[in-house]
Amino acid sequence: MLITRAQTPQLVILSGKGGTGKTSISAAFIHLSESLNQEKRLTVVDADVDAANLNLILQTDSLATYEFWGSSTAEISSEKCEGCGDCVRVCRYDAIFRDPQNNTVYWVDPVACDGCAACVYTCPQNAIAMIQQLEGNWLQSKGKFGMIFHAELFPGRENSGKLVSLIKQKAQEWAQHVESPLMIIDGPPGIGCPVIAACVGADMALIVAEPGMAGLHDLKRIFATLKHFKIPTVLCINKADLYPQGSLEIQQFARQENIKLIGEIPFDPHIQSAIRLGTQVTREFPQAPASQALCKIWQATLDHMLNLGLTGLKING
Amino acid sequence: MQIAIASGKGGTGKTTIATSLAKSLVGSHKVHYLDCDVEAPNGHLFLHPDIQTQKDAIIRIPQIDTNLCTLCGRCVEVCQFHALAQTADEIVLFPELCHGCGSCTWNCPEDAITEIANPIGIIESGITPDGINFCHGVLKISEPMPTPIIRQMRKYKSLSRDSVVILDAPPGASCSVVETLRAVDYAILVTEPSPFGKHDLLQIFGILKDLKIPAGVIINRTDGHESDIEQLILEKQIPILMQIPFDKSIAAGIASGRTLVELQPEYRERFIAMFDFIESFLAVEQVC
Numbered sequence: 294m295l296i297t298r299a300q301t302p303q304l305v306i307l308s309g310k311g312g313t314g315k316t317s318i319s320a321a322f323i324h325l326s327e328s329l330n331q332e333k334r335l336t337v338v339d340a341d342v343d344a345a346n347l348n349l350i351l352q353t354d355s356l357a358t359y360e361f362w363g364s365s366t367a368e369i370s371s372e373k374c375e376g377c378g379d380c381v382r383v384c385r386y387d388a389i390f391r392d393p394q395n396n397t398v399y400w401v402d403p404v405a406c407d408g409c410a411a412c413v414y415t416c417p418q419n420a421i422a423m424i425q426q427l428e429g430n431w432l433q434s435k436g437k438f439g440m441i442f443h444a445e446l447f448p449g450r451e452n453s454g455k456l457v458s459l460i461k462q463k464a465q466e467w468a469q470h471v472e473s474p475l476m477i478i479d480g481p482p483g484i485g486c487p488v489i490a491a492c493v494g495a496d497m498a499l500i501v502a503e504p505g506m507a508g509l510h511d512l513k514r515i516f517a518t519l520k521h522f523k524i525p526t527v528l529c530i531n532k533a534d535l536y537p538q539g540s541l542e543i544q545q546f547a548r549q550e551n552i553k554l555i556g557e558i559p560f561d562p563h564i565q566s567a568i569r570l571g572t573q574v575t576r577e578f579p580q581a582p583a584s585q586a587l588c589k590i591w592q593a594t595l596d597h598m599l600n601l602g603l604t605g606l607k608i609n610g
Numbered sequence: 611m612q613i614a615i616a617s618g619k620g621g622t623g624k625t626t627i628a629t630s631l632a633k634s635l636v637g638s639h640k641v642h643y644l645d646c647d648v649e650a651p652n653g654h655l656f657l658h659p660d661i662q663t664q665k666d667a668i669i670r671i672p673q674i675d676t677n678l679c680t681l682c683g684r685c686v687e688v689c690q691f692h693a694l695a696q697t698a699d700e701i702v703l704f705p706e707l708c709h710g711c712g713s714c715t716w717n718c719p720e721d722a723i724t725e726i727a728n729p730i731g732i733i734e735s736g737i738t739p740d741g742i743n744f745c746h747g748v749l750k751i752s753e754p755m756p757t758p759i760i761r762q763m764r765k766y767k768s769l770s771r772d773s774v775v776i777l778d779a780p781p782g783a784s785c786s787v788v789e790t791l792r793a794v795d796y797a798i799l800v801t802e803p804s805p806f807g808k809h810d811l812l813q814i815f816g817i818l819k820d821l822k823i824p825a826g827v828i829i830n831r832t833d834g835h836e837s838d839i840e841q842l843i844l845e846k847q848i849p850i851l852m853q854i855p856f857d858k859s860i861a862a863g864i865a866s867g868r869t870l871v872e873l874q875p876e877y878r879e880r881f882i883a884m885f886d887f888i889e890s891f892l893a894v895e896q897v898c
Contacts, residue, residue, distance in 0.1 A: 309650050311620010311781040316806070343784040344618050344810040364690070385711055386761075404788055404820060409711030410690050423690075448816030451785040454754060482620040482781050483649030486754035505865025507625065507652035514650060514751065521752040535858065536865035560858075562833075568804050569835060 301336060301468035302603040303476045304594065305495040307519070309511030311482035313503040314531040316341070317564050317574060319479035320350045321587040322594070323438045324573040326475070329595075335439035336468040340457045340491035341481040342429065342444040350571055353434035353441055361444065361459065363428035363452040364408040367401045373420030374398035380412035380421060404449065428452055431460050433467075440467055454486030461490070475598075484518045492519065496603050498526045499555075499594055504539025512543065516550060526552055527597050529590050533557035555593035558586040612775040612794040613888065614646075614823075618810025620781035622800045623830040623854075628778040629656040630870040631798075632742045634881035640773035643738075644763055645746035646790040647780040648731060648756045656869050659744035661736040666729040667747055667759040669710030674701050678722035685714035685723065706754055731759045743773075756780065760789040774885075783813035791817060796888050797825040798851065803836040811839070815846060824895065826888065831856040851884050 306315050306322075319337075326335050339347040367388075369380070376397045381389045388405035389412065392398045401412070401421075413421045428451070431444035442464040444456050461478070468476055480491040492498065498519050502512040512528075519526045528547055533540045540557065547554045561583035567574035575584040615628040624647075632643045645653035672685070672694070685701060686694045693707035694714060705728055715723040730753040735745040747759040764777075779790040791797060799814055801807040811827070818825050826849045829836055833856045843850055854860075854870075863873040871878045 310652075311650070312622060313620075341782075343782040343787075344620070344806075344813060346619070346806040346809055349805050349809060383712065383716060405792065407709055407711060408690055409709055409713050410688065411711050411713035411716065414688055414713060414717050446784060448783045448813045449785070449788040449820060453782070453784040483647075483756075484751065485649045485749060485756045485786070487784075488649075489752070489754050503621075503865075506655040506867040507650075508865070510652060510655060511650040517751045532861075536862045539865050560861075565804060565833070568806060571805065 300465065301473045301476045302497075302598060303478060303495045304598065305478040305480050305491055305498045305524075306501060307480040307488065307491070307498055307515050308482060308501045309484060309515030310503060310508055313501045313508065314558070314564065315501050316346050316350070316479055317568065318501055318529075318531070318587065319347055319477055320573040321575040321584070322477055322591050323351060324576045325588065325591045327438050330438065330474065333437060333439050334471045334473045336464050336473040336476040337439065337441040338461055338464045338476065338478040339441065339443040340461070340478050340487060342446045342453050342456045342460070342487065344481075345443050345445055347479045348434060348441060348443050350568055350573060351436050351441060352572070353436040355432055355434045358430050358432045360427055361429040361431050361446075361456055362425050363450065363455060365410070365423035365425045366403045366406045366408055367410065367412050367421050368424050369399050369401055370420045370422070371395055371398045373418045375418055377417065379415045379417065383411040383415045385411075408451070426450070429456060431456065431463070433463070439473065442467070453481070454490040457487045457490035461494070484514050488515075488518065489522070492522050492524055495524050497598055497601060498524045500526060500528045502528060502530050502543050503532055504530060504536040504543060506539075508539060509542050509546065512546065516552065525601060527555045527594065528552045529555055530557040532560040535560045553597065555597065556586055556590035558583050558590070611796070611889070611892070612777065614777040614779050614791050614794040614797045615800060616779035616787060616791060616797055616814055617781060617800045618783050618814045619801065619807050622802045622807060624781070624800050625652050625656065625778055626830070626864055626870050627798060627800050627828055628776050629653055630877060631881050631885065632657070632776050633740060633869055633871050634878045635774055635885055636740050636742050640743070642743040642745065642773055642775040644775060644777045646760045646763065646777050646786070648747035648749045648759045649780060651746045651748055653746060653778055654744070655867050657738045657742060657744055659736040659738045661734045663736070664732055664734045666727065667731040667733050667762050668727040668729050669708065669755070669758050670712065670725040671705050671708045671710060671728040672703060672714050672723045673726045674703070675722045675724070676700065678720045680720055682719065684717055684719060688713045688717045709755070710758065730755060733759065733763055756786045757789045760786060783810065783817055787814070788817060788821070791821055791823060794823060795892055797823050799825055799827045800830055801827060801839060802831050803829055803833065803839045808839050808842055811842070824891070826851040828852045828854065830854045851887070852880060
């Protein structure tokens with residue numbers, strides 16, 4: 294039975310530390326959803342917009358590419374500038390320098406400019422204008438599973454959080470239009486603005502932890518972030534047998550914090566092999582130890598979402 | 611000399627390289643290690659610094675004196691980040707949106723705005739048992755902006771010219787990575803031989819080209835599938851500084867909090883040789 298809801302439930306996959314396996318796990322979930330999702334209406338978001346890898350291992354056809362116009366950057370007109378330097382005094386980002394070509398006027402380093410426009414309002418000559426920047430592209434691509442919304446932030450640009458919010462909004466509109474039963478969001482590493490943008494509105498989070506000192510440290514930080522935003526959270530451990538002591542420490546932390554540990558994935562070179570083949574480990578190597586573990590984790594994730602009253606996907610086909 | 615360790619993709623081994631490089635050079639140089647991955651800082655877990663100073667990383671946010679404010683709305687108009695909003699009887703601040711630029715303060719015609727410190731994290735520094743000057747920033751939970759902390763860390767210490775400063779960058783290729791890479795002399799990029807590593811390495815190459823920073827690459831966890839990524843690096847005419855084969859015992863050792871040079875001391879020589887290569891490369895570049 295399909296549960297009708299105003300909004301498609303959102304599952305976000307996060308880790309704190311980078312490289313723990315978020316994207317491989319997201320891709321496996323997307324593949325495993327195919328058997329439960331006869332109408333092929335899964336909605337997927339790759340929220341790691343400055344290192345967007347999910348689409349590299351899904352077989353999709355690109356439907357459309359759109360420009361992402363982000364914030365604005367200050368530009369000084371060398372004709373109007375009289376070199377008073379008031380702009381330099383108000384800039385808190387060390388972004389304004391003497392123009393290397395013409396020492397009597399000033400120049401804004403676009404890489405350093407934060408886009409605050411303080412200089413624009415200060416300039417007595419009205420010589421500074423804010424110019425909106427093309428900061429990346431976002432794309433909509435279609436696969437066997439449904440639709441993916443992803444993006445390519447241009448290298449070094451700001452506003453990754455804003456771009457994540459934008460593609461999530463586009464994904465949500467599409468999901469509502471086709472009555473998508475579930476949205477899977479492959480999150481970025483860290484705990485800052487793009488992570489917060491990926492989390493906002495999520496109904497459940499799955500943390501992918503990695504055993505070890507660094508893995509545990511960063512797990513604690515992402516869990517605290519999710520707790521702050523009051524997002525129900527479950528946990529799995531990837532590469533669990535690489536450092537068994539670390540897996541025990543994660544289990545202990547999960548007990549302390551009352552986080553449900555829904556499974557452990559062993560270290561398995563098939564995951565790397567699948568990435569190299571541009572596909573999902575569960576599709577290419579269904580018998581591999583990692584694939585077997587991922588099937589169980591996917592079931593447990595769905596069970597947990599169902600318990601929260603969340604997903605319209607039918608658990609048993 | 612300032613050397614940043616960056617990667618694009620997360621989890622490729624930036625901290626492994628940065629901490630081992632610091633430990634290899636500390637015998638012969640004055641070494642500073644700056645952990646700029648303020649969202650997920652891990653360097654301290656490997657270097658065990660004795661933290662001597664701790665201070666707040668702040669941004670300056672506006673405080674509006676309601677007795678002076680005439681609700682003219684100028685502050686709301688000049689704020690580019692929608693951090694201020696006007697209601698019928700007050701100006702409301704959303705501190706998590708504020709970049710601390712000061713524009714509202716300067717533009718208020720009534721001088722009704724003063725600025726107060728809003729701590730968004732902490733900056734800690736100290737010294738490690740083997741003599742590395744250590745500094746890291748830690749972003750407060752639920753705060754969105756890592757960049758101001760990195761900016762303050764880099765200003766925090768007057769770094770002498772003869773010291774080697776190793777900056778451990780955050781993953782990704784957005785503003786916090788740029789803030790770490792700005793004005794460094796050289797970047798060491800750590801990647802892994804996979805389509806993910808390759809894709810994200812290209813993103814970092816884009817940043818370095820904009821910033822005109824020379825770089826070399828370390829391919830970590832090699833397993834006989836490197837030819838693809840080697841070819842890409844070759845095409846970009848960037849040197850491959852080192853290859854580190856995948857080894858389960860290294861992975862387990864690093865997970866337990868030990869550095870690569872502690873696990874396999876022969877790497878110390880390789881890190882020193884790599885540093886010598888970078889130093890002579892930069893010396894030649896300066897002459898040309």
